Amino acid sequence: xxxxxxxxxxxxxxxxxxxxxxxxxxxxxxxxxxxxxxxxxxxxxxxxxxxxxxxxxxxxxxxxxxxxxxxxxxxxxxxxxxxxxxxxxxxxxxxxxxx
Amino acid sequence: xxxxxxxxxxxxxxxxxxxxxxxxxxxxxxxxxxxxxxxxxxxxxxxxxxxxxxxxxxxxxxxxxxxxxxxxxxxxxxxxxxxxxxxxxxxxxxxxxxxxxxxxxxxxxxxxxxxxxxxxxxxxxxxxxxxxxxxxxxxxxxxxxxxxxxxxxxxxxxxxxxxxxxxxxxxxxxxxxxxxxxxxxxxxxxxxxxxxxxxxxxxxxxxxxxxxxxxxxxxxxxxxxxxxxxxxxxxxxxxxxxxxxxxxxxxxxxxxxxxxxxxxxxxxxxxxxxxxxxxxxxxxxxxxxxxxxxxxxxxxxxxxxxxxxxxxxxxxxxxxxxxxxxxxxxxxxxxxxxxxxxxxxxxxxxxxxxxxxxxxxxxxxxxxxxxxxxxxxxxxxxxxxxxxxxxxxxxxxxxxxxxxxxxxxxxxxxxxxxxxxxxxxxxxxxxxxxxxxxxxxxxxxxxxxxxxxxxxxxxxxxxxxxxxxxxxxxxxxxxxxxxxxxxxxxxxxxxxx
Ligand SMILES: [Zn+2]
Numbered sequence: 001x002x003x004x005x006x007x008x009x010x011x012x013x014x015x016x017x018x019x020x021x022x023x024x025x026x027x028x029x030x031x032x033x034x035x036x037x038x039x040x041x042x043x044x045x046x047x048x049x050x051x052x053x054x055x056x057x058x059x060x061x062x063x064x065x066x067x068x069x070x071x072x073x074x075x076x077x078x079x080x081x082x083x084x085x086x087x088x089x090x091x092x093x094x095x096x097x098x099x
Numbered sequence: 100x101x102x103x104x105x106x107x108x109x110x111x112x113x114x115x116x117x118x119x120x121x122x123x124x125x126x127x128x129x130x131x132x133x134x135x136x137x138x139x140x141x142x143x144x145x146x147x148x149x150x151x152x153x154x155x156x157x158x159x160x161x162x163x164x165x166x167x168x169x170x171x172x173x174x175x176x177x178x179x180x181x182x183x184x185x186x187x188x189x190x191x192x193x194x195x196x197x198x199x200x201x202x203x204x205x206x207x208x209x210x211x212x213x214x215x216x217x218x219x220x221x222x223x224x225x226x227x228x229x230x231x232x233x234x235x236x237x238x239x240x241x242x243x244x245x246x247x248x249x250x251x252x253x254x255x256x257x258x259x260x261x262x263x264x265x266x267x268x269x270x271x272x273x274x275x276x277x278x279x280x281x282x283x284x285x286x287x288x289x290x291x292x293x294x295x296x297x298x299x300x301x302x303x304x305x306x307x308x309x310x311x312x313x314x315x316x317x318x319x320x321x322x323x324x325x326x327x328x329x330x331x332x333x334x335x336x337x338x339x340x341x342x343x344x345x346x347x348x349x350x351x352x353x354x355x356x357x358x359x360x361x362x363x364x365x366x367x368x369x370x371x372x373x374x375x376x377x378x379x380x381x382x383x384x385x386x387x388x389x390x391x392x393x394x395x396x397x398x399x400x401x402x403x404x405x406x407x408x409x410x411x412x413x414x415x416x417x418x419x420x421x422x423x424x425x426x427x428x429x430x431x432x433x434x435x436x437x438x439x440x441x442x443x444x445x446x447x448x449x450x451x452x453x454x455x456x457x458x459x460x461x462x463x464x465x466x467x468x469x470x471x472x473x474x475x476x477x478x479x480x481x482x483x484x485x486x487x488x489x490x491x492x493x494x495x496x497x498x499x500x501x502x503x504x505x506x507x508x509x510x511x512x513x514x515x516x517x518x519x520x521x522x523x524x525x526x527x528x529x530x531x532x533x534x535x536x537x538x539x540x541x542x543x544x545x546x547x548x549x550x551x552x553x554x555x556x557x558x559x560x561x562x563x564x565x566x567x568x569x570x571x572x573x574x575x576x577x578x579x580x581x582x583x584x585x586x587x588x589x590x591x592x593x594x595x596x
Contacts, residue, residue, distance in 0.1 A: 016180070016380055016382065018182055055175045055197070055385045055391055056175070056385060056387070056390055056391055057387065058390060060390045061390050061391045061392060061393050062390070062392050062393060063150060063151065063389075063390050064150070064151050064152070064153035064156070065123075065150040065151065065152060065153065066153060066154075067116045067117050067118050067152050067153065067154035067155070068117065068118060068123060069117050069118045069123055069124070069125045070118070070122075070123025070124070070138075071123075072123075072124045072125070072135060072136050072137055072138050073137055073138050073139070073142075075133075075134050075135050078134050078135075078137045078142060078248070079134060081144075084243065086243075086245070087133075087245075088132065088133040088134055088135075088247075089133050089134065089234070089245035089246060089247055090134070090184070090245070090246040090247075090248070091243040091244070091245060091246070092184040092233075092243060092244050092245075092246055093243060093244070094235070094242060094243055094244050095184060095233055095235060095244045
């Protein structure tokens with residue numbers, strides 16, 4: 001059963017992804033994302049009644065590391081890509097709304 | 100009109116690992132040196148790959164098993180997407196539909212004096228990563244906010260209770276019991292001042308109607324409660340507020356969306372925050388960078404064996420084995436495993452469990468509190484207290500003398516002097532506190548005092564029983580450490596001749 005992707009769906013996804021789309025872009029993405037979903041939906045034609053759900057593409061499990069401290073980055077390196085920093089902190093535009 | 104309070108708690112607890120959950124950065128609490136415990140993994144730099152910390156997973160299993168949870172044979176991690184400056188990747192690695200544990204419970208003693216318990220259901224416990232810390236400009240001049248990512252990636256266990264709690268006080272008791280269990284297990288230090296244990300509360304009311312129906316009010320989530328006191332106060336406030344709101348608007352569950360509120364401790368009030376994104380808005384999907392984990396029965400058995408004794412079992416054992424009251428057992432066990440073990444060693448060593456309980460719950464706890472000491476720092480160690488209580492039991496000294504010696508030992512110990520059991524004998528001798536059993540000596544002193552006090556003797560003989568008190572005092576002055584009961588008895592005998 002094909003689901004029709006609407007403009008409103010794309011608008012919502014853009015909002016959640018903090019993307020600002022123009023009207024033309026919104027139109028284009030509704031079209032192209034709709035095509036992708038339609039393409040993937042062909043998988044629904046396969047009968048999966050006896051197939052275990054897969055959660056990972058790699059057939060590996062239980063990969064652990066020991067609880068050992070390793071050296072961290074020097075602070076200057078950690079902050080190197082920050083647009084703004086001060087006294088060892090990353091600086092971001094003031095957060096008004098506490099979670 | 101009456102109502103029932105319905106509360107479920109989400110507790111976030113930092114696990115006691117040395118390194119972070121997905122990288123080797125230290126988890127040390129280090130607020131004075133921001134951003135010195137970061138690496139490409141916990142900074143979320145492109146191309147970095149997380150690898151699960153084995154100890155974090157084992158501590159999680161240990162906790163969930165202690166909470167009587169079912170352990171999933173297969174578990175995986177998911178990405179929870181949202182934007183916030185303390186979350187550098189733009190998603191938190193958490194667990195969505197296949198958490199490692201489900202469906203447990205915690206027995207909570209809601210009334211320690213009575214020993215009445217309530218079973219609080221645990222919906223799930225899952226393992227995730229902590230975010231960093233934002234520091235806001237308190238002046239409000241529109242400057243930037245600061246972000247410290249030292250904490251980002253610290254292993255965090257989220258424990259979600261059923262909405263089984265019925266009052267603010269019960270919530271506090273649940274949290275106290277949970278904290279005690281976690282510290283007994285050694286899975287977390289639960290240091291709230293350092294943010295090791297944080298809590299969100301979901302609360303609403305079931306308002307009872309005259310026709311017997313219950314109307315549920317809209318659910319409110321109070322976020323980021325960082326002390327047990329604040330949990331209790333915010334719930335008390337919120338319960339009242341919701342009832343007033345219901346009386347005003349009559350809005351019931353489902354008619355308005357779930358509200359998120361914060362707690363302003365200074366004002367003593369909750370306040371509305373922005374609406375919470377719906378779960379679907381987090382766009383959870385399996386993290387392709389992490390592989391699933393399967394757990395075998397053998398591994399579970401191995402962990403089960405390492406669990407040790409739970410606080411609730413220990414309380415029960417103290418009550419049954421040492422005949423302690425509910426209250427004493429709770430006071431001792433609730434102070435933590437170290438104090439409970441101290442008590443137990445003294446109880447077994449001196450052979451008088453009740454006497455040991457009195458000393459631990461009264462003298463020792465009082466001094467610990469006044470002097471701000473932990474039991475580990477307390478200078479009178481078990482062998483010394485055993486020896487001291489032994490002296491009472493064999494009637495070598497009185498309880499009053501023992502208290503005096505206890506204070507002397509404590510003072511000397513805090514001055515840094517080593518305190519050995521032999522020091523008790525020295526103090527007993529130098530202070531003349533040994534109970535005198537020498538009847539001949541006591542007899543001589545009594546005869547002398549009786550001779551010196553003809554008036555008191557006459558008073559006694561004319562029926563004034565109280566006159567004997569003054570004589571006892573004088574005898575005790577001469578023979579320090581005499582047993583006052585014994586002195587009274589001998590005096591009365593002498594005067595009745
Ligand atoms: Zn790191």
